[in-house]
Each structure stands twice: as C-alpha cells, then as structure tokens.
Amino acid sequence: MEEDEIEHTEEENDNEETTEEIHSDFEYKDIKDLPGVGSTIASKIRNAGYQDIIALATANPLVLVEACGIGEPTARKIVAEAREASKMNFMSGLEFEDKRKSVQRISTGSEALNILLGGGVETQSITECYGEYGSGKSQLAFQLSVNVQLPLEKGGLEGHAIWIDTEGTFRPARIEQLAAVKGLDPKQALQNIKIGRAYSSDHQVLLVDKIPELINADPKIKLIVVDSMMALFRAEYVGRGTLADRQQKVNVVLHNLQRLADRFNVAVYITNQVMARPDVMFGDPTAAVGGHIIGHVATYRIYLRKGKKGSRVAKLVDSPSLPEGEASFEITSNGIMDIEEEKKK
Ligand code: GTP
Ligand code: MG
Numbered sequence: 130m131e132e133d134e135i136e137h138t139e140e141e142n143d144n145e146e147t148t149e150e151i152h153s154d155f156e157y158k159d160i161k162d163l164p165g166v167g168s169t170i171a172s173k174i175r176n177a178g179y180q181d182i183i184a185l186a187t188a189n190p191l192v193l194v195e196a197c198g199i200g201e202p203t204a205r206k207i208v209a210e211a212r213e214a215s216k217m218n219f220m221s222g223l224e225f226e227d228k229r230k231s232v233q234r235i236s237t238g239s240e241a242l243n244i245l246l247g248g249g250v251e252t253q254s255i256t257e258c259y260g261e262y263g264s265g266k267s268q269l270a271f272q273l274s275v276n277v278q279l280p281l282e283k284g285g286l287e288g289h290a291i292w293i294d295t296e297g298t299f300r301p302a303r304i305e306q307l308a309a310v311k312g313l314d315p316k317q318a319l320q321n322i323k324i325g326r327a328y329s330s331d332h333q334v335l336l337v338d339k340i341p342e343l344i345n346a347d348p349k350i351k352l353i354v355v356d357s358m359m360a361l362f363r364a365e366y367v368g369r370g371t372l373a374d375r376q377q378k379v380n381v382v383l384h385n386l387q388r389l390a391d392r393f394n395v396a397v398y399i400t401n402q403v404m405a406r407p408d409v410m411f412g413d414p415t416a417a418v419g420g421h422i423i424g425h426v427a428t429y430r431i432y433l434r435k436g437k438k439g440s441r442v443a444k445l446v447d448s449p450s451l452p453e454g455e456a457s458f459e460i461t462s463n464g465i466m467d468i469e470e471e472k473k474k
Pocket of ligand 2: 266
C-alpha cells in the first residue's frame with residue numbers, strides 16, 4: 130500500500146518501524162503479529178496473563194510497561210492495536226451468512242455417521258468425540274486425517290492435517306493402511322500430517338499456540354486433531370486442589386482452537402475420555418472428562434459406544450442446529466464404514 134493511503138493515528142511517530150495502517154482482523158493472528166510486538170514481547174505479554182489479542186485489548190497499558198519493560202507510549206499503542214483488531218470481530222448478519230457458506234465437510238467414512246453430523250465433520254467448528262476405552266475415538270481421528278486428503282468428490286478437502294498426540298497413540302502404520310485403501314500414496318499421506326507429541330499440559334498449550342505458524346507455512350491444513358484433549362490435564366491435576374486452574378487452562382486451549390477453526394476455516398476434532406460417575410443412578414453413568422467447559426465450546430459432541438456385533442454407535446449430543454440422533458458404523462481393518470445390510474439383520 131502507498132504511504133499516502135495509510136490512515137494515521139495521533140501517536141504516529143511512536144514506532145518508526147511500523148506503519149499505522151489499520152489492519153483487518155485476520156492479519157493479526159497472534160499477539161506477536163501486532164505492530165511493535167514480536168515474539169519476545171509477546172511472550173512477556175502472555176506471561177502477564179494476556180493470552181490473546183482480545184484479552185490484550187482489555188489490558189491496562191501501565192501493567193504492560195511493568196511486565197514487558199517497554200515505554201508507556203509503546204504499551205498504549207499495543208493495546209490500541211489490539212482493540213482495533215478486536216473490533217473487527219463484529220460482522221453483519223449477511224457477512225456471517227457468507228462465512229457460514231464457506232464451511233466445508235470431511236467425510237467420516239460412514240454415510241450414516243456423515244448424515245448424523247449434517248454431512249461430515251465441519252470446518253469452523255470443534256467436533257468433540259467422547260467415549261470409553263476402545264470405542265473408536267482415535268480410529269475416527271486416523272480416518273479423518275486420511276479422508277481430509279481426498280479430493281472433494283470423495284469426501285475430502287485435498288487438505289493436510291495437524292495431529293497433537295497427548296498419549297503417544299499416533300500410529301503411522303494405521304495411516305498408511307487407511308491411505309492405501311483410499312488409493313492414496315501411503316508415504317505421501319503420512320507426509321501430509323504434522324504430528325506434535327505433547328508431554329505435559331503446558332507443552333500441549335504451546336503446541337496449540339504454534340498452529341497458526343504451521344498453517345501459515347502450509348495453507349493446505351484443513352484438520353486439527355487433538356487426541357486426547359484432557360489426558361495430560363487429568364493426569365497432572367489429579368488430587369490437587371486446583372481444578373479451577375485446570376479448567377481455566379483447558380478453556381484457553383479450547384477457545385484458541387475455536388478461533389483457529391474460524392480464522393483458517395479448518396475442522397478441529399478432539400477426543401475425550403469418559404469417567405465413571407458413580408453418583409449417577411439413572412441414565413448413562415459416564416461423563417466426559419472436563420465436564421461442562423468442553424461442552425460449551427464444542428460445536429458438535431459425539432458420544433461413542435460399542436454396539437452389537439462389534440459395531441459402534443455414535444450419538445449426537447447437544448447440537449445447536451441438528452436433531453439429536455444416533456448412527457451405527459463399523460471399524461474394520463479398512464477403516465470406518467457403514468454396516469453392511471447383511472450384518473444389520
Ligand atoms: P482410548 O484411546 O483407549 O480411550 O480408546 P479409543 O476410543 O481411542 O479407541 P480406538 O479408536 O483406538 O479404537 C480401537 C478399536 O478399533 C479396537 O479395539 C478395535 O475394536 C477397532 N478396530 C477394528 N479394526 C481395527 C484395525 O484394523 N486396527 C485398529 N487399530 N483398530 C481396529
Ligand atoms: Mg484413543
């Protein structure tokens with residue numbers, strides 16, 4: 130943009146390095162992208178408790194002066210830029226409708242399950258899958274990571290995937306096997322998935338923070354998997370009187386994931402274990418770990434359980450736009466698929 134097209138603000142000579150151009154929201158994906166910030170100051174800002182641009186927009190500049198060792202004019206400018214960027218979050222109903230039109234779907238492999246989900250796993254949303262051990266949560270993640278790579282007419286997005294593995298259960302061989310079934314080059318299919326192994330909940334937070342960078346480097350990324358979302362949080366916070374801390378941190382991660390889904394038009398698929406709830410006498414005595422916090426953020430929640438003859442039953446829970454319902458499918462060596470008519474009898 131030419132210098133004379135740039136809109137100037139009062140504090141225009143505060144930082145010679147940056148222009149005063151008012152950017153649109155999506156140019157600022159992260160605190161560190163704000164003019165005059167950079168990664169060192171960004172990490173100080175985060176340490177001061179402002180995790181993202183919207184939180185920063187509400188910050189007192191004097192707190193930043195203290196926390197980041199920067200001058201007051203710079204601190205004021207950073208907060209002003211964050212406010213400007215946050216305002217962009219308003220859009221008209223028409224714009225909202227347009228944005229919804231860009232939603233894409235990834236086939237799960239089972240037509241019945243796709244129908245339950247309104248066509249497949251959606252971009253711009255978080256889909257949470259919870260269920261007991263062996264119910265198929267990870268298998269669905271493997272299948273989606275392969276299917277996202279398929280052409281559109283085959284239920285894919287010709288896309289790539291990011292996989293955050295918190296339990297060490299990512300299996301390259303399973304990806305290769307599923308890719309071969311779908312006619313993809315197995316090695317290439319593996320190459321198209323970036324795996325981050327998280328060793329602690331803090332590490333998991335950092336890996337999620339790194340995703341915008343990965344997507345900027347590879348705009349074909351269309352799916353983010355977190356398998357499992359709560360395992361590390363649960364292990365680390367067991368028996369400690371810090372449940373509120375834990376939920377606070379989980380909440381930050383989930384909101385960051387939701388923002389990534391919106392911003393980059395990617396699908397987010399997270400898995401979650403269930404824990405027994407002995408206090409529940411009626412209904413299903415299981416509940417997703419992390420309870421209501423995940424429930425409020427996730428746009429689609431699938432409860433998976435084992436059904437008859439080795440089948441799996443998915444139940445859609447609390448969906449804002451789709452009727453509650455169930456779908457049955459199978460997990461075979463060839464992947465997730467509908468139950469053959471023969472077997473239904
Ligand atoms: P946890 O992570 O332990 O909570 O379980 P999960 O819900 O992630 O289970 P997962 O997705 O790993 O499901 C494993 C199940 O998939 C196995 O118990 C099998 O019943 C089923 N399955 C069927 N065929 C295959 C196959 O060829 N390979 C694999 N790995 N699993 C298969
Ligand atoms: Mg698993």
